[in-house]
Amino acid sequence: MKTLAVLAREHGTIESMAQRFEVEIARIPGGEEVDAEALERLLGFFELEVDGHHQEKEERVFLPRLLLRAPSEEARALRGLLDDHRAQRQLLAGMRGEIEGVAYGDGGALNALLHNARRYLTVQREHSRWEGARLFPLARLCLSRRDDHAICRGFRRLETNHGHALWDAAAALVAWLELRRAPASA
């Protein structure tokens, strides 16, 4: 099912960026110099690409179609997806406020950012796992080929509005992160 292939590929990319984020925040307790710009760009990826792109596909296209087709006893669990997304959004908003403090050298903001970033990574990963284990099998069971095509059309529409694929945004950010570490040429 093409819909699930797209979502699963995005989950894979999101996990690889979660690992990048983890590397950046792991430097904080060790007292290494904090790269506020790298943290800011990674946070921007989770805001714009994960919350604003991937989860928009799920909320506006995938979930409504699945709710139409799934047995009614599944509806409550399916709507839990929206609660998870909301919880992630709140953590992102918290981190957005804290990162401004970090840029000004506020140690308290740095600790709060570290705490929220760890929490965000945990809930984000649990959520992707839940979707893979619970949502995807249900979709395979309930959605027809026609549904699959309709969802893919909806995904393409959102992607056109967004301007690029999530994995292209990730690749551009990885290139920036790598370049940052490369020694300057003479």
Ligand SMILES: [Fe+2]
């Ligand atoms: Fe989701």
Ligand SMILES: [Fe+2]
């Ligand atoms: Fe997802």
